[in-house]
Amino acid sequence: MTLYAGTRVLVAGAGVAGTGVARALVSLGAEVTVADGDAARLAALELDVRTAHAITEPPAGTELVVTSPGWRPDSPLLANAAVEVIGDVELAWRIGETMPEPPVWLAITGTNGKTTTVGMLESILLAAGLDAVACGNVGLPVVDAVLAGHRVLAVELSSFQLHWQSSMRAHAAAILNIAEDHIDWHGSLEEYARAKARVYTGARYAVHNTADELVTRLAHEVETQRVGFGLDTPRPGGLGVVEDLLVDRAFTDDPVNEAAELATLADVRPPGPHNVANALAAAALARAYGVGPDAVRDGLRAFTPGRHRAEVVAEAGGLTYVNDSKATNPHAAGGSLRAFDSIVWIAGGLLKGATVDGLAREVSGRLRGVVVMGADGEVIAGSVARHAPDVPVERVPSGDDEPMIAAVRAARALARPGDVVLLAPAAASLDMFRDYAHRGEAFVEAVRRLTGEDHGGTGAR
Numbered sequence: 001m002t003l004y005a006g007t008r009v010l011v012a013g014a015g016v017a018g019t020g021v022a023r024a025l026v027s028l029g030a031e032v033t034v035a036d037g038d039a040a041r042l043a044a045l046e047l048d049v050r051t052a053h054a055i056t057e058p059p060a061g062t063e064l065v066v067t068s069p070g071w072r073p074d075s076p077l078l079a080n081a082a083v084e085v086i087g088d089v090e091l092a093w094r095i096g097e098t099m100p101e102p103p104v105w106l107a108i109t110g111t112n113g114k115t116t117t118v119g120m121l122e123s124i125l126l127a128a129g130l131d132a133v134a135c136g137n138v139g140l141p142v143v144d145a146v147l148a149g150h151r152v153l154a155v156e157l158s159s160f161q162l163h164w165q166s167s168m169r170a171h172a173a174a175i176l177n178i179a180e181d182h183i184d185w186h187g188s189l190e191e192y193a194r195a196k197a198r199v200y201t202g203a204r205y206a207v208h209n210t211a212d213e214l215v216t217r218l219a220h221e222v223e224t225q226r227v228g229f230g231l232d233t234p235r236p237g238g239l240g241v242v243e244d245l246l247v248d249r250a251f252t253d254d255p256v257n258e259a260a261e262l263a264t265l266a267d268v269r270p271p272g273p274h275n276v277a278n279a280l281a282a283a284a285l286a287r288a289y290g291v292g293p294d295a296v297r298d299g300l301r302a303f304t305p306g307r308h309r310a311e312v313v314a315e316a317g318g319l320t321y322v323n324d325s326k327a328t329n330p331h332a333a334g335g336s337l338r339a340f341d342s343i344v345w346i347a348g349g350l351l352k353g354a355t356v357d358g359l360a361r362e363v364s365g366r367l368r369g370v371v372v373m374g375a376d377g378e379v380i381a382g383s384v385a386r387h388a389p390d391v392p393v394e395r396v397p398s399g400d401d402e403p404m405i406a407a408v409r410a411a412r413a414l415a416r417p418g419d420v421v422l423l424a425p426a427a428a429s430l431d432m433f434r435d436y437a438h439r440g441e442a443f444v445e446a447v448r449r450l451t452g453e454d455h456g457g458t459g460a461r
Contacts, residue, residue: 024144
């Protein structure tokens with residue numbers, strides 16, 4: 001493969017995505033320079049590349065810039081580039097298209113549920129006996145998946161990645177939902193939605209959530225076969241739910257378009273309406289590629305949910321403690337909050353420009369109490385005060401040495417037997433933690449420590 005042999009490429013970012021891109025380009029014979037503002041990350045690179053610390057324009061002779069997803073378009077290094085700037089997804093697509101058998105892409109984006117849906121889709125594809133792998137925004141970089149030669153890619157795509165791609169043409173693509181998120185990066189909800197909509201460009205099938213008006217509108221703006229999914233009885237051409245069955249009326253051979261039974265609600269994990277919708281989206285993408293109903297059922301049954309996604313940590317003292325640290329925006333938090341009837345909600349962090357009033361209004365009747373923490377904790381407290389004025393709100397001091405222990409202790413004090421203590425922050429974690437996983441682990445440790453104290457140090461079972 002000589003696509004980039006001898007090409008002088010600047011890779012912006014030395015994190016997971018940037019390192020994967022640099023490694024791939026080196027293997028293809030490119031002359032690679034990696035730029036990053038973190039000198040330690042550059043020093044840790046174990047690649048045959050040049051490095052550039054905190055530069056504001058590409059080195060002389062650069063022919064292509066490949067940016068990591070998180071770099072904003074107005075970053076000086078990218079804004080000052082006089083050559084083409086692409087992202088890791090665009091690079092992966094171009095590499096794949098030079099192969100004798102290019103991989104098939106089944107692409108998924110949306111504000112929430114992407115990782116769960118991609119995992120479900122991978123499990124379904126593997127149950128069908130296909131050479132498939134989940135890759136993209138979280139986990140295996142898509143460039144690595146392409147170079148590994150996998151036949152079918154279940155690709156999770158963020159709005160950042162989609163902003164930088166232009167050539168990708170997925171066989172089938174799905175948008176799960178769109179809600180306020182990353183407004184600080186894109187500038188507006190409209191620009192954020194426009195980036196998401198690029199996943200449909202050139203796709204043979206546009207899979208869309210019929211319960212989301214914005215997603216449905218975006219799907220109808222492209223000239224392709226549309227496949228809707230939702231929690232109601234599906235119309236011809238869609239997937240949905242009939243009683244306790246997930247059914248398909250889009251990819252059936254029956255001349256009168258009778259529904260094909262795919263799975264039961266009990267086959268979907270984690271439980272909850274939002275994950276049933278995720279399972280339907282994964283099924284639609286798999287069915288678009290020709291996967292049979294039995295593989296959909298077997299794949300959903302075999303799927304193991306990721307950590308920090310509505311996982312029950314402990315049941316102690318009449319309370320259930322649930323960790324949904326992955327709920328990094330209000331829309332995601334709403335999925336967990338709607339799953340329980342009486343909740344003490346632990347929330348807060350970086351809202352990234354999102355608003356919480358709509359969520360607070362919707363779930364006000366479910367709240368026993370609220371504990372807020374982090375940079376935008378007071379914003380959430382204000383929303384609760386406006387829409388649920390009778391609900392008590394506790395605040396974790398910003399200088400607390402062990403904020404999660406303080407938050408769980410405060411939540412436990414507000415709770416009554418039968419309540420759920422729910423960590424669903426509705427915000428990003430980087431003001432207080434390394435990432436959402438670190439925040440989730442802090443919650444798990446705090447719960448185990450405090451419930452262990454309740455049981456004489458034995459811990460919850």
